[in-house]
Amino acid sequence: VSIARAVSTTSTRRAAQESVIKNHIRYAQALAVKQGTIWGIKCNGTDYWLFRTIDPDTTSNQRALPGEENAKVTLANKNISMSVFTVFFDANGRPYTAYTNATTNTPISASNPLSITVNSVPAGAAVTIGITPETGFMP
Numbered sequence: 001v002s003i004a005r006a007v008s009t010t011s012t013r014r015a016a017q018e019s020v021i022k023n024h025i026r027y028a029q030a031l032a033v034k035q036g037t038i039w040g041i042k043c044n045g046t047d048y049w050l051f052r053t054i055d056p057d058t059t060s061n062q063r064a065l066p067g068e069e070n071a072k073v074t075l076a077n078k079n080i081s082m083s084v085f086t087v088f089f090d091a092n093g094r095p096y097t098a099y100t101n102a103t104t105n106t107p108i109s110a111s112n113p114l115s116i117t118v119n120s121v122p123a124g125a126a127v128t129i130g131i132t133p134e135t136g137f138m139p
Contacts, residue, residue: 013078017078027065028089038089038099040086040087042087045081047073051063054088056086090105093136094134108136115131116128
């Protein structure tokens with residue numbers, strides 16, 4: 001006798017996209033360390049994108065992420081919603097929520113955490129991705 005385990009396709013898609021988003025954030029961090037310059041990811045609630053330097057909104061600073069055709073990834077096309085956030089990584093891979101220059105910035109810390117909420121569309125069980133201070137690790 002076998003019992004089939006019912007898994008929602010909505011939650012499966014959300015879990016798959018969560019993994020992709022984590023990998024995209026890790027990719028930004030790896031670029032920052034490899035190239036010795038600022039890279040990051042920004043989400044405005046509609047799209048998210050990879051950027052270089054300290055200006056995420058300038059189109060010339062935006063780059064396509066691995067596996068994506070366009071510089072901006074449209075959340076609706078992935079059947080997910082995501083909280084608004086910006087994460088910057090410095091040349092050492094440290095994460096920041098704001099970055100102006102080498103001395104004026106806002107690192108992710110216990111008093112300034114960064115949590116990213118990812119949900120499926122239609123809404124289901126949301127998941128929160130936390131970025132660890134100093135290392136940028138995401139469990």
